Amino acid sequence: MSFRAVLFDLDGTLHRGNEVIDGAVPAVQRLVDAGVRVAYVTNNSTQTRQFFSDKLSRMGFLCTPDLVYGTAYGAVREAAKRGLTRIAVVGEPGLKxxxxxxxxxxxxxxDRPEAVIVGLCRTFTYDLMKSAMAAIRSGAxxxxxxxxxxxxxxxxxxIPGAGSVVAAIKTCSQTEPFVVxxxxxxxxxxxxxxLGVSAAETLVVGDRLDTDIEAGIRAGCAVHLVLTGVESEALDGVPFSADVAALVDKLL
Ligand SMILES: [Mg+2]
Structure with missing residues (x-):
């Protein structure tokens, strides 16, 4: 086993909605038992780390909140890194x-926010768009x-995703966001x-070429596509397996 860490996408990789993908639970367990660090990376911005950890644990995956890297957490960390502490939010309760x-x-x-964080927002209104525009144009x-x-x-x-809300605010504020x-x-x-590992020691696993695999490549990690979600066939010479169970059979 040449990797010290494996980062899994969630939906389409380990589960589909509330349904666990066949063989994924024992496969992840085998990695953990072999001493591999496992963590979970999701673009979902609507829930807390605790929520994802509870959901994965109920499904049988070994998980704690600190192993979940969602975009709400990523946005919080990015603001903190830049020393921005007064944050206004366009998003769901989970993001807040x-x-x-x-x-x-x-x-x-x-109230003069230093940053505006925008995620999926099913209560998005014209007034909220106007407020976000004004804050960003004032320098947030x-x-x-x-x-x-x-x-x-x-x-x-x-349903329309975070990108649709972000596009509206991008257009009126005429500002490109930092995208987590x-x-x-x-x-x-x-x-x-x-996790204390390097990119070269890390394998990124996901079901989407244009998000999971692209992100892994840009981070300098090895990547692996599974065919249990969005992509149904191998693409562009990217290493792939039918599912996570088949991938772990190759790794161990
Ligand atoms: Mg996915």
């Missing part, structure tokens, strides 16, 4: 709870959790630095 969980102060848009740093155009929902189908989520490598870089 993630900020509160990290001790970040959430302020109103008319614009952080987007991710630019996913759509978001898969339970039972199949899609995949395909940008930030979450993966954050995970490997907190």
């Amino acid at each position: 709870e993630s900020l509160a969980e990290a001790g970040t102060e959430i302020v109103d848009f008319d 740093f614009f952080i987007a959790t991710n630019e996913d155009a759509t978001f898969p929902i339970e039972g199949g189908g899609f 989520g995949k395909p940008n490598p930030n979450l993966i870089q954050l995970a490997i630095s907190e």
